[in-house]
Amino acid sequence: MFGRRSWAKAAVAAVAAATMMLSACGGREATETDPGGEATAGGFETGSLIGVSLPQKTSENWVLAESLFNDGLTEAGYEADVQFANSGASEQQNQIQSMITKGAKVIIVGAVDGSQLGAQVQQAKDAGITVIAYDRLLLNTAAVDYYVAFDPYKVGELQGQALLDGLAERKGEAPYNIELIAGSPDDANTANFFNGAMSVLQPKIDDGTLEIPSGQVAMDQVATQGWKAENVQRRMDTILSGNYSGDTTLDGVLSPNDTLARAALTSAASAGADTPVVTGQDSEVESVKSILAGEQYMTIYKDTRELVNQSIAMVDALQTGAEPEINDTESYDNGAKVVPAYNLEPVVVTEANAREVYADDPILQSELG
Ligand code: BGC
Numbered sequence: 001m002f003g004r005r006s007w008a009k010a011a012v013a014a015v016a017a018a019t020m021m022l023s024a025c026g027g028r029e030a031t032e033t034d035p036g037g038e039a040t041a042g043g044f045e046t047g048s049l050i051g052v053s054l055p056q057k058t059s060e061n062w063v064l065a066e067s068l069f070n071d072g073l074t075e076a077g078y079e080a081d082v083q084f085a086n087s088g089a090s091e092q093q094n095q096i097q098s099m100i101t102k103g104a105k106v107i108i109v110g111a112v113d114g115s116q117l118g119a120q121v122q123q124a125k126d127a128g129i130t131v132i133a134y135d136r137l138l139l140n141t142a143a144v145d146y147y148v149a150f151d152p153y154k155v156g157e158l159q160g161q162a163l164l165d166g167l168a169e170r171k172g173e174a175p176y177n178i179e180l181i182a183g184s185p186d187d188a189n190t191a192n193f194f195n196g197a198m199s200v201l202q203p204k205i206d207d208g209t210l211e212i213p214s215g216q217v218a219m220d221q222v223a224t225q226g227w228k229a230e231n232v233q234r235r236m237d238t239i240l241s242g243n244y245s246g247d248t249t250l251d252g253v254l255s256p257n258d259t260l261a262r263a264a265l266t267s268a269a270s271a272g273a274d275t276p277v278v279t280g281q282d283s284e285v286e287s288v289k290s291i292l293a294g295e296q297y298m299t300i301y302k303d304t305r306e307l308v309n310q311s312i313a314m315v316d317a318l319q320t321g322a323e324p325e326i327n328d329t330e331s332y333d334n335g336a337k338v339v340p341a342y343n344l345e346p347v348v349v350t351e352a353n354a355r356e357v358y359a360d361d362p363i364l365q366s367e368l369g
Helices: 011-024 060-075 089-102 120-124 150-168 190-206 229-245 258-270 283-290 306-319 355-360 362-368
Strands: 049-054 080-086 106-109 131-136 144-150 175-180 253-254 299-303 341-344 349-351
Touching: 011 060, 011 144, 011 349, 049 060, 049 341, 060 080, 060 150, 060 306, 060 355, 089 106, 089 120, 089 190, 106 306, 120 131, 131 306, 144 150, 150 190, 150 253, 150 299, 150 349, 229 258, 283 349, 283 355, 283 362, 306 341, 349 355, 355 362
Parallel strands: 049 080, 049 106, 106 131, 131 144, 144 341, 175 253
Antiparallel strands: 299 349
16 A cells, blocks of 8 residues: 555556657657757756756755755856745746756756646757756656655655654553644655655554544645645644543654644644654754754754755766766656666654764754754
């Protein structure tokens, strides 16, 4: 049920339809032997434009990526065009379109909605532009060239295991009452975070170690539109008042990231509940402080500097006409192709190892003192 890396459900149909549309309107792909198209394998001039299209600022890592991309690309000698799609998928479509028109050589995309950019990335491909999916995979399109990420399914597995560890550590003997939260349904990572976690939790639900008093387990019940904290707070307030009283106490919450973890903690506190064991992701400053204060149980460290540096290393390789370094050619079937990837290792952080894990992180170090 919670199979490994299930991205694209309607993928095959969508790809077939896209291919038909493309041949109907005479779409043309650039190839190395086709002088009409510009070959991505041939390299490009230093100083070329590199586009970076980021989603909304739904967590600190995206904000950090903006400045790291601006600085890193500029230092490496490129012209950087880094933008946020603050109002959503259609803004991002227009943004990518305009990066193509401006002559970008590479476009790096952190998609608001991984399944809404097929036409734009195909146009980029047709113009000889290399497309790199950043953190979130682009779905149902063969026009994406590479993916750079901290494996989202692995992140989910780590969160699921940490929730079990935290419950055993802080909440005595099983059974435990937990609630489940997932991310925004349009984010290609959401199902993978959730399925990764459920691959660990489901056997413990089945054997009675875990109970879910609200009964909410389906994606349409647990998803959080737009990754918004207020949506989690509202949902958790309702769950707590409707399902928890007397001996039924909330022991744990599976939360996919730090912003939503803090919302769940706020909701539990305002209901007067004891602090539940809550998972997170991103190592946001407020959550790291909360972990060190013994509140939020864990987070995941996905060092944004590594993600950005690896993306820029890909751009550097492409600039010289070389093949970028990849370390995974199997895991990321986006429904149209298996996307070659550079996979980075997510790290579990709890109160026990936080100072050690963040020892080289200048922002977290200065915050933590
Ligand atoms: C990222 C997470 C982030 C979330 C909300 C996901 O796609 O992988 O790191 O917390 O988006 O911004």
